[in-house]
Amino acid sequence: MADIPKPVAELLEAALVGELTVVDGDGRPVTYxxxxxxxxxxxxxxxxxxxxxxxxHIHGNAKVSVSITxxxxxxxxxxxxxxxxxxRVIDDDPHGGxxxxxxxxxxxxxxxxxFLKVRVALPLFFERALIEVTPRRVLYWSxxxxxxxPQETLVATGEAA
Amino acid sequence: xxxxxxxxxRTGLDKLATFPYQIATWVGDDGYPVSVAVDARISPIELxxxxxxxxxxxxxxxxxxxxxxxxxxxxxxxxxDERRHVTVWGRATALDGGIALTAERAWGWxxxxxxxxxxxxxSVGQSRKYFDALSVERGTPVRPKLSLGFLTLxxxxxxxxxxxxxxxxxxxxxxxxxxSFDLVAALLTIIGASFVQLGLxxxxxxxxxxxxxxxxxxxxxxxxxxxxxxxxxxxSFRRMATIATVCYLAAGAIGLILLATHGSPALLVIxxxxxxxxxxxxAPPLKFVYRGLGEVAVALGFGPMMLLGAYVVQTGGTxxxxxFVASIPVALLAALILYVNxxxxxxxxxxxxxxxxxxxxxxxTVIAGYDVAVSAAYVVLxxxxxxxxxxxxxxxxxxxxPLALRVSRGLMPYYDNPYGLMSIMGVNVQLHLxxxxxxxAAYAIVLIVGAVAPEVSLFI
Numbered sequence: 207m208a209d210i211p212k213p214v215a216e217l218l219e220a221a222l223v224g225e226l227t228v229v230d231g232d233g234r235p236v237t238y239x240x241x242x243x244x245x246x247x248x249x250x251x252x253x254x255x256x257x258x259x260x261x262x263h264i265h266g267n268a269k270v271s272v273s274i275t276x277x278x279x280x281x282x283x284x285x286x287x288x289x290x291x292x293x294r295v296i297d298d299d300p301h302g303g304x305x306x307x308x309x310x311x312x313x314x315x316x317x318x319x320x321f322l323k324v325r326v327a328l329p330l331f332f333e334r335a336l337i338e339v340t341p342r343r344v345l346y347w348s349x350x351x352x353x354x355x356p357q358e359t360l361v362a363t364g365e366a367a
Numbered sequence: 368x369x370x371x372x373x374x375x376x377r378t379g380l381d382k383l384a385t386f387p388y389q390i391a392t393w394v395g396d397d398g399y400p401v402s403v404a405v406d407a408r409i410s411p412i413e414l415x416x417x418x419x420x421x422x423x424x425x426x427x428x429x430x431x432x433x434x435x436x437x438x439x440x441x442x443x444x445x446x447x448d449e450r451r452h453v454t455v456w457g458r459a460t461a462l463d464g465g466i467a468l469t470a471e472r473a474w475g476w477x478x479x480x481x482x483x484x485x486x487x488x489x490s491v492g493q494s495r496k497y498f499d500a501l502s503v504e505r506g507t508p509v510r511p512k513l514s515l516g517f518l519t520l521x522x523x524x525x526x527x528x529x530x531x532x533x534x535x536x537x538x539x540x541x542x543x544x545x546x547s548f549d550l551v552a553a554l555l556t557i558i559g560a561s562f563v564q565l566g567l568x569x570x571x572x573x574x575x576x577x578x579x580x581x582x583x584x585x586x587x588x589x590x591x592x593x594x595x596x597x598x599x600x601x602x603s604f605r606r607m608a609t610i611a612t613v614c615y616l617a618a619g620a621i622g623l624i625l626l627a628t629h630g631s632p633a634l635l636v637i638x639x640x641x642x643x644x645x646x647x648x649x650a651p652p653l654k655f656v657y658r659g660l661g662e663v664a665v666a667l668g669f670g671p672m673m674l675l676g677a678y679v680v681q682t683g684g685t686x687x688x689x690x691f692v693a694s695i696p697v698a699l700l701a702a703l704i705l706y707v708n709x710x711x712x713x714x715x716x717x718x719x720x721x722x723x724x725x726x727x728x729x730x731x732t733v734i735a736g737y738d739v740a741v742s743a744a745y746v747v748l749x750x751x752x753x754x755x756x757x758x759x760x761x762x763x764x765x766x767x768x769p770l771a772l773r774v775s776r777g778l779m780p781y782y783d784n785p786y787g788l789m790s791i792m793g794v795n796v797q798l799h800l801x802x803x804x805x806x807x808a809a810y811a812i813v814l815i816v817g818a819v820a821p822e823v824s825l826f827i
Binding site for chain 1: 390397402425432438450452494497498500501511517520601697726
C-alpha cells in the first residue's frame, strides 16, 4: 500500500472528478479533468485514444500531478489535496486492457457499463489507455484554504523511486 | 467555446470568471506540476487574473502559470453531466502581496456548446495519430477494433434493411393476392434485394470518403453521416470497396438465377435499372445524391423498382397498376428517410460539393417539402382506395399519421441540432417501417378474406 494520508485516500475514493496535470513538450502545465480511481497503491485514470494528447505528453515527461479540489465532486467535503507522482501509460491493449478497472470506474459512473454494451455506437471512445500514477508527494489542505500552508507527506512505496 | 483549440485569452478569462474557484498550476523546480485552488478576481478587459499567493508555495514568475476552472454536476446512480472546463495560461507577476496573471492563451470545452459526440468526432484525427505512433513503436499495425458482429452491423448499416424488406414483402404479398406465390423465389428476392441495399450502403461510404464528404462531417449520428468505419480506422477503404463489390456480385448472381427461373422482360428492365440507380446513387459519373437527385433515386429504388421487381418475379412478368400505386406511398416515405437524414449532414455535404436538397434550400423550404411529400403519401393512398385501385384495408396506414406529425413538428426546433434531431430521425424511420407493416397487414387481411369469403370484395 502507498503511504498516503487517510483523508487523501478518502478524497480519491469519493471524487467524481480530479485534475490531472501533465507537462507538455515546452515544459508547460496542461490540466485535464478526469475521474480518479484509487486502488490503494496507485491513482488510475483512463483516457480515450480520441483524447490522447495527454498520453503523448506523459510519454515525453512522466512527472504529473492529480489534484482534488471540487467540493461538489466529493460529496460536499471542503478538504483539498494534491498528489504529485510518476505516471505510466498502459496502452498494450487499447481495446480491452483498461476494462480491468471497470469495477471501480462503474462505482463512480454507473452508466459506463450501459455505454460499454453499445460500444458499437462509440467505438473509438472505448479504445482507451490507462494512466497509472505512483504517488511521490502529497499536499493536503484540511480546510481547503490555500491561505494556510498544506500538510506535506513524502510517499514511501514498495517500488524503487 | 465552439473551437476548443482556438479559444482566445479574453474569452477564456470570461469563461474562467464563471467558475466558483480556480486552480492555479505551474511546474515546480523539481519538474512536478503544482496545483492549488485559489479565488481569482478576473478582469477580462485588462486580460488579468489576480489571486492571493498560496501559503507555503511560491508561484514562479519565470515560467508559464495556468488557471483552470472545472465543473461537473453529479448524477447519483448515473455519473455526472454538465461538463465544462477552461484553462488560461500566462505569466505571473508579484503585485501588492498577491499574484497577477496576464493571460496569453486559453483552451477548454463546454459540452453545452460542443456536444460530446461532436467533440469526439473532431478528435478522430488525434486518435489516428496515436494509433499510427503505436504501430511505428511496435513495428506492427495497431488499430481500433470491434467484434465481427458489431462491425458488420456498423459497416453495412444492417438495421436500415427495413427500407428494402418493406417494399419487397409488399410486392410478394400483392402478387399472392393475385394468385401467384413461390416461396423459394420470394426468399431469393428478399436476399438479392438486401444485397443491393448493402452494396449501396457500403459503396456510399466509399464514395463519400473519396469525395471528402464523410471526413468533413463532424456531426454524424446513428442515422446520418455514414458508417464512419473508414474514418475510425476500423475497416480500410480498400476493404470497404471490396465488400461493396461482393454485395453487388451476390445481388447480380441472385438476379441471374431469378432471371433464369422466373425471367421476363419486365424483370430484366427493372433489374438493370435498379443496378444503375443503386450504383449511380453516389458513384461517378451519375452521382445522383451529389446533384440533389438522391431522393428521386431512393424513391424509385426503394419504391416501384423493389416492389414491382418482387411482384413480377412472382407473377412471371405480369405487370399491374395495383403494385405500382401501392409503391408510391412507400417510395415517398423511403425518400423522406434520406431527406431528413441529410439535414444534419448539410454543412459537411456542402463542403464536399454534395448538393443535396437541404444544402440547396432554406430551412423553411425543406420543412415545407417534408410536409408536402408526407401528405402526398397519404393522399395517394386514399385516392387509390377511392378509385378502387387499392383495397380498403390499406387505409390502416393512416394510423401512422401521428408519427408523421411528430416528425414534421420536430424538424423546426431541432433543425440546427444534429443530436436533438436524432430522435426525430428515429421516428421518421419508424414511420416508414410501420406504414410498410400496416400495408402488409392490409394485404394479409385481403388474403384471409379471399380464402374464407371469396365473394366479399375489399375494393370500392
